[in-house]
Amino acid sequence: MENARFSPWLGHIDRMVAVADMREPSVADQIHVLQHAAYSVEAQRIGSSDFPPLRETLDALRCCTDCFLVFVEDGNIIGCLSYGQSGAVFTITRLVVCPQHFRRGIASALLRQLECRLPSGSVVCASTADLNEPAIRAYEKQGYGTAVGPTSEGITLRRLHKRIEGTNEQIQPDRSN
Numbered sequence: 001m002e003n004a005r006f007s008p009w010l011g012h013i014d015r016m017v018a019v020a021d022m023r024e025p026s027v028a029d030q031i032h033v034l035q036h037a038a039y040s041v042e043a044q045r046i047g048s049s050d051f052p053p054l055r056e057t058l059d060a061l062r063c064c065t066d067c068f069l070v071f072v073e074d075g076n077i078i079g080c081l082s083y084g085q086s087g088a089v090f091t092i093t094r095l096v097v098c099p100q101h102f103r104r105g106i107a108s109a110l111l112r113q114l115e116c117r118l119p120s121g122s123v124v125c126a127s128t129a130d131l132n133e134p135a136i137r138a139y140e141k142q143g144y145g146t147a148v149g150p151t152s153e154g155i156t157l158r159r160l161h162k163r164i165e166g167t168n169e170q171i172q173p174d175r176s177n
């Protein structure tokens with residue numbers, strides 16, 4: 001991460017949530033490796049042998065125009081949330097945590113930080129596989145409502161949504177190992 005450029009909000013030097021600069025090759029590289037590791041776990045969880053997010057190439061990721069929030073610890077990106085915007089609706093396009101760091105509150109910290117960035121009245125949407133219980137629980141823990149969604153490429157989806165009524169300044173994980 002020596003060449004990575006981040007815009008930290010708060011937090012320690014060794015652990016922070018930041019906006020990733022996707023023009024920085026080392027940042028895109030790290031996120032690509034991270035999402036491959038995390039989505040491999042998700043694919044296994046839901047029994048998908050051809051999971052669409054695993055097909056995303058590094059070039060496609062580099063060209064993605066979404067905003068990327070990353071959780072950085074000791075110079076390494078170990079969590080990532082990306083989102084796109086259409087008016088007051090913000091759609092989470094990826095939420096991934098390095099499998100070695102599951103269940104440390106990193107996804108929760110990223111979801112809370114997203115809320116800090118959004119104006120009151122915004123709506124945040126996401127979707128995940130209906131069988132992806134860890135993700136659904138992580139969203140529910142942050143106050144997201146859920147609804148059964150459509151089936152895409154043989155995967156039944158769950159829609160998640162939350163209306164943002166205020167801001168939340170917490171950005172650290174709930175706990176650490």
Ligand SMILES: CC(C)(COP(=O)(O)OP(=O)(O)OC[C@H]1O[C@@H](n2cnc3c(N)ncnc32)[C@H](O)[C@@H]1OP(=O)(O)O)[C@@H](O)C(=O)NCCC(=O)NCCS
Binds near residue numbers: 042094102107127128
């Ligand atoms: C889903 C995922 C992002 C959760 O990340 P995380 O950093 O481990 O989540 P957190 O530690 O913030 O957990 C928040 C809550 O989610 C729930 N949760 C997380 N992992 C869980 C698991 N394996 N089993 C049951 N509940 C789980 C718990 O309620 C947890 O709160 P608790 O630990 O206080 O009980 C992570 O498992 C992941 O990257 N999975 C692979 C990719 C994926 O499925 N992405 C989501 C696609 S939208």
